[in-house]
Amino acid sequence: MTHAYDIAVVGAGMVGAALATGLAQEGFTVALIDRAPAPEFTPEAAPDIRVSALSKGSERYLEQLGAWPQITRMRATPYRRLAVWDQTPHPLSNLIPRKFTEVEFDATSLGTSHLGHIVENSVTQRALWQAAEANTGVTFFTGHEVSALTENQDDVTLTLDNNTRLAAALVIGADGGQSRIRDLAGIGVTRDQYAQQAMVLSVRYQGPVEDITWQGFFPSGPRAFLPLHSAGADHPGETWASLVWYDAPEQLAQLKALSDSDLLAAVQKAFPTDLPLLTHLDRKASFPIARQHANHYFSGRVVLAGDSAHTINPLAGQGVNLGFQDAQCLQAVLKEARRAxxxxxxxxxxxxxxxxxxxxxxxxxxxxxxxxxxxxxRIPPLHLARNLGLGAARALPFARNRVARYAMGIDDQLPAVLSQLASRIPGLNQL
Structure with missing residues (x-):
């Protein structure tokens, strides 16, 4: 027996679950397929090690889907300020004090209440699953993955690993950077591996919940602080945070081999002095980072969205926001097709x-x-140039705010000066 749907979404992560919910709200019947069960949420549990900085634009989309109230009822930390600065130790640093090159974006100057929210990925996904489950147009197929894809003249047949067969007019691959659907559709990718990896730490620190997220840039890569929620009555005066340390794989391997207490001490010493006093390490993990772009976003009756189509350097945590923008755009296109x-x-x-x-x-x-x-x-001319650039950004709030508005998804055009600089970096125009 073959189950028939308008659309099959493969991958029920944040982007896939959002797409399924949004499409069902437009009246489509949707099969949502994922090999993993529903994500769990326990209020008393330590935070998920994977977090994202959800932009204002993503918040609005999640509100439309009915997921944002669920997220805020679970856990979400607003941030109102974002700071970046060059932390490279170099003789030239003495010529330009940090206060002249640190750039801080704040919600007030952008005319908004906050810049975004730091949210655990499992919380966002859980809320989206709840929104999808509340819509009768979505049917879940969990605990199984797609083993075969057959394109026909009028539809696509998906065969799951338990021999369940699903037919749909369109298949959306939202199953991540290692997309099985992309491979089955024969869509190639361009991939560039960075020399760095990222180590993520879930920690507690002494102090209140902060309203700022920051990144200090070192030659080996940035070190970032993302504020989370209070650690509760069991840990009075303490707060959870997520830290990210970008570095060479061998350096991160050495750090991960340390005891928790030694690793905390190493982090406290190596991070900028802005880091509050750390009190506890809950979890740690590291992962390679790469830039990847699908050669095409669709082939036949298969279309890609989110990380299946593109992955980027996670410096500013924009990956899931781009995925949500894909979802909104694809929903609009499919709604127009249905109307016509x-x-x-x-x-x-x-x-x-x-x-x-x-x-x-x-x-x-x-x-x-x-x-x-x-x-x-550590090249001295570039060191000076980037410090002068940060100084200029500090002195030119209009240009600085243009960049912030683009990163937040408010503006859809990259400022011209950044477009020109980016176009001159070797190899980037082949994306």
């Missing part, structure tokens, strides 16, 4: 989705790589 009584896999309509999203995703890739190349070195 058109085939959901009409290549002209799917090409419209790609024309809108590929340049926007590429711009954010270029921006993140621009920061990576400018800051991850």
């Amino acid at each position: 009584n058109d085939d959901l896999a009409n290549p002209d309509r799917l090409a419209r989705y790609e024309r809108q999203r590929r340049p926007a995703n590429r711009r954010m890739m270029l921006t993140m790589d621009l920061f990576y190349h400018l800051f991850s070195n």
Whole structure:
């Protein structure tokens, strides 16, 4: 027996679950497939080690889907300020004190209450699953993955690993950077591995919940602080935070081999002095980082969204925000197709989705790589140039706020000066 749906979404992570919910709200019948069970949430438990900085634009989208109230009822930490500075130790640093090159973005200057929220990925995913479950148009197929994909003239047949067969007019691959659907559809990718890896630490610190997230840039990579929620009555005066340390794989391997107490001491010493006093390490993990872009966003009756289509350097935590922008764009295109009584896999309509999203995703890739190349070195001229650039950003609030508005998803155009700089970095134009 084959189960028939309008659309099959493969991958029920944050982007896939959002797409399934949004499409069902538009009246589509949706099969949502994921090999993992529903994410759990326990209020008393330590936070998930994986967190994201959700932009204001993403908040609005999650509100439309009915997921944002669930997120705030669980856990979400607003941040009102974002600071970046160059932490490279170098003789030239003495010529330019940090206070002249540190750039701080704040919500007040942008005319908003906050810049975004730091939210655990499992919390966002859980809320989206609840929103999807509340819509009768979504049918879950969990605990199984797609083993085969067969394209027919009018639909696609997916065979799951338990031999369940699903038919849909369109399949959306939202199953991550190692997308099985992308491979089955024969869509290739361009991939560039960075020399760095990222180590993520879930920690408690002594002090109240902070309203700022910051990154100090070292030659080996940035070290970042993301505030979370209070640690509760069991740990009075303490707060949870997520720390990210970018460095060479061998350096991170040495750090991960330390005892928890020694690692905490190493982090306290190596991070900027802005880091509060750490009191406890709950979890640690490291992962490679890469820039990856699908050669095409669709093929036949298969279309990609989120990390299946693109992954970027996680410097500013923009990956899931880009994925949510993909979801909103694809929903709009498919809604128009339905209204026109058109085939959901009409290549002209799917090409419209790609024309809108590929340049926007590429711009954010270029921006993140621009920061990576400018800051991850000790070359004196570049060191001076980036400090002068940060100083200029501090002195030119209009330009600074343009960058912030772009990063927050308020503006969809990268400021011209950054576009010009990014276009001159070797290899980036092949994305």
